[in-house]
Amino acid sequence: MEGNLNALTTVFTEFYYWATIPLMFFIHIGFCMYEVGASRRRNHLHTLMKNTMLIPLVTITFFFFGWWLYWAMPNGPFITGGLDTEMAAANTAWSENMGPNTGDRITGVFWAAFLLFSWTAASIVSGSVIERIKSGAFWVLAVVIGSVAWIIDAAWGWHYGGWMVQLLGYHDAYASGVIHAIAGGFALGVLVVLGPRLGKFAKDGTPRSINPHNPWMVCLGLFLIYAGFWGFYVACNVPIIDPGGIGGQITGDTWTATTIYLTPTTLGAITVNFLMSLSGGLLVGFLASKGNPFWTYSGGLAGIITASAGNDLYHPIHAMIIGGIGTYCAYKLHYWVEEKFKIDDAVGAVAVHGYAGFIGLVICGFVLWGHPSSPYEGFAAINPLGQFIGAIIMFFVLGFVPGWIVAKILAAMDLLRIPRRVELLGLDFKSNREEQAAAADVRSTEKAAV
Amino acid sequence: MATTGIESWAVDLKDIGAIYPFQGTEGLFVLAGVILWLGWHLLQMRAENEEYDGIVRQHGDDASVNEALDGD
Numbered sequence: 036m037e038g039n040l041n042a043l044t045t046v047f048t049e050f051y052y053w054a055t056i057p058l059m060f061f062i063h064i065g066f067c068m069y070e071v072g073a074s075r076r077r078n079h080l081h082t083l084m085k086n087t088m089l090i091p092l093v094t095i096t097f098f099f100f101g102w103w104l105y106w107a108m109p110n111g112p113f114i115t116g117g118l119d120t121e122m123a124a125a126n127t128a129w130s131e132n133m134g135p136n137t138g139d140r141i142t143g144v145f146w147a148a149f150l151l152f153s154w155t156a157a158s159i160v161s162g163s164v165i166e167r168i169k170s171g172a173f174w175v176l177a178v179v180i181g182s183v184a185w186i187i188d189a190a191w192g193w194h195y196g197g198w199m200v201q202l203l204g205y206h207d208a209y210a211s212g213v214i215h216a217i218a219g220g221f222a223l224g225v226l227v228v229l230g231p232r233l234g235k236f237a238k239d240g241t242p243r244s245i246n247p248h249n250p251w252m253v254c255l256g257l258f259l260i261y262a263g264f265w266g267f268y269v270a271c272n273v274p275i276i277d278p279g280g281i282g283g284q285i286t287g288d289t290w291t292a293t294t295i296y297l298t299p300t301t302l303g304a305i306t307v308n309f310l311m312s313l314s315g316g317l318l319v320g321f322l323a324s325k326g327n328p329f330w331t332y333s334g335g336l337a338g339i340i341t342a343s344a345g346n347d348l349y350h351p352i353h354a355m356i357i358g359g360i361g362t363y364c365a366y367k368l369h370y371w372v373e374e375k376f377k378i379d380d381a382v383g384a385v386a387v388h389g390y391a392g393f394i395g396l397v398i399c400g401f402v403l404w405g406h407p408s409s410p411y412e413g414f415a416a417i418n419p420l421g422q423f424i425g426a427i428i429m430f431f432v433l434g435f436v437p438g439w440i441v442a443k444i445l446a447a448m449d450l451l452r453i454p455r456r457v458e459l460l461g462l463d464f465k466s467n468r469e470e471q472a473a474a475a476d477v478r479s480t481e482k483a484a485v
Numbered sequence: 486m487a488t489t490g491i492e493s494w495a496v497d498l499k500d501i502g503a504i505y506p507f508q509g510t511e512g513l514f515v516l517a518g519v520i521l522w523l524g525w526h527l528l529q530m531r532a533e534n535e536e537y538d539g540i541v542r543q544h545g546d547d548a549s550v551n552e553a554l555d556g557d
Contacts (some may be wrong), residue, residue, distance in 0.1 A: 322525065
């Protein structure tokens with residue numbers, strides 16, 4: 036590091052990204068609480084382990100090849116260029132940059148921030164498939180969404196040189212599409228193959244409500260996801276950079292915070308817009324669901340997710356209204372899809388993440404129409420068609436299709452769904468019986484000791 | 486024409502201020518927001534009253550209330 040200012044900026048940036056990571060841990064704790072709370076008592080432990088074990092699996096695979104994909108694939112490849120082997124080489128698992136290296140203080144924390152996004156993508160899918168998927172199948176799917184599909188979409192649409200940004204003017208500052216729409220689409224692809232839980236639909240097709248065993252735990256889990264979302268938001272920004280460091284069209288020497296696209300924004304903007312879109316979602320979620328706590332909390336999440344694509348630039352009132360619109364649409368779509376297509380999305384993840392993310396991308400195209408998507412010359416401006424195509428790519432091409440294909444392969448190998456009898460008895464049946472036997476044994480020993 | 490008024494980032498950041506879309510319509514948007522806020526209270530109160538009225542209609546006599554309490 037040359038010069039004290041450069042050193043200060045580098046260490047500040049290093050600390051900034053580091054601080055986002057423990058915050059984002061709360062997202063995962065929240066997802067675990069939410070899923071376990073939504074499951075029935077006979078499935079608790081398997082539900083918890085299913086979500087927990089995606090952490091090591093996605094982490095190591097993201098280290099092995101996920102991070103490389105991000106740096107190798109911004110051009111498609113073969114859409115705006117070939118594989119970016121030069122940038123990718125610095126981000127392989129065997130690169131010197133991945134270990135302790137006083138010449139590179141940023142790669143490690145940047146990698147970890149992206150990794151926590153990967154966990155989130157996989158965790159979104161986890162909730163929708165509870166109580167009937169084999170854990171082994173889910174963990175394969177978690178690696179596919181967490182270390183392959185989402186990171187390819189990030190290279191395409193969430194990278195300062197991504198081909199979608201260049202050609203479509205794609206703008207998705209806080210990941211309406213690159214995390215939420217893709218994960219929702221992926222979950223839907225898996226659900227189509229996996230099928231509903233036993234008893235979810237009556238013989239005439241009428242859906243039944245399988246209520247959370249602990250609504251309070253579900254809501255607290257969602258509350259924790261809000262808390263972790265703060266880390267997610269700030270991790271999407273570059274905290275401080277000078278125009279020379281960006282190397283684009285910006286002139287002068289005024290330093291700024293930027294989005295992942297290196298377009299200027301402020302931390303103040305995203306803080307206010309986060310809260311306003313959360314509020315819009317909560318208000319509409321409450322009204323639409325007639326005060327149902329699960330959908331009210333989910334509405335808050337859907338509000339943030341809908342506004343996220345443009346929350347770097349929206350006025351706070353826009354963020355509030357957009358958050359409300361997305362929440363209303365997601366809530367109505369959830370029940371419509373459930374009834375029409377017999378999709379059992381146990382926690383509403385496809386709606387809250389998938390539909391809200393998709394809608395948020397489309398709205399962003401209209402509201403930010405004409406705004407430059409990049410500080411570099413020759414990039415398309417933000418526009419409705421580009422955003423709509425981007426939403427299709429996120430939800431269907433990189434979300435639904437890979438989820439459906441991998442689930443089909445797993446189903447063909449009889450690896451996807453647990454046996455019917457196990458589903459009736461409960462995933463924790465064996466361990467519950469063992470615990471009961473152990474407790475009875477202790478009780479009889481205690482009685483003998485009286 | 487960009488909704489934010491920024492056509493390109495070939496600018497010196499010290500020369501620009503607000504970068505949100507539809508500048509000049511803030512007052513209208515705030516007015517819309519206030520109307521939505523007040524509308525929310527009206528809708529919420531109506532829904533809450535309907536809910537309570539429904540309960541009162543269903544359990545209008547003491548026997549019904551006692552029966553419901555026994556079920557708790």
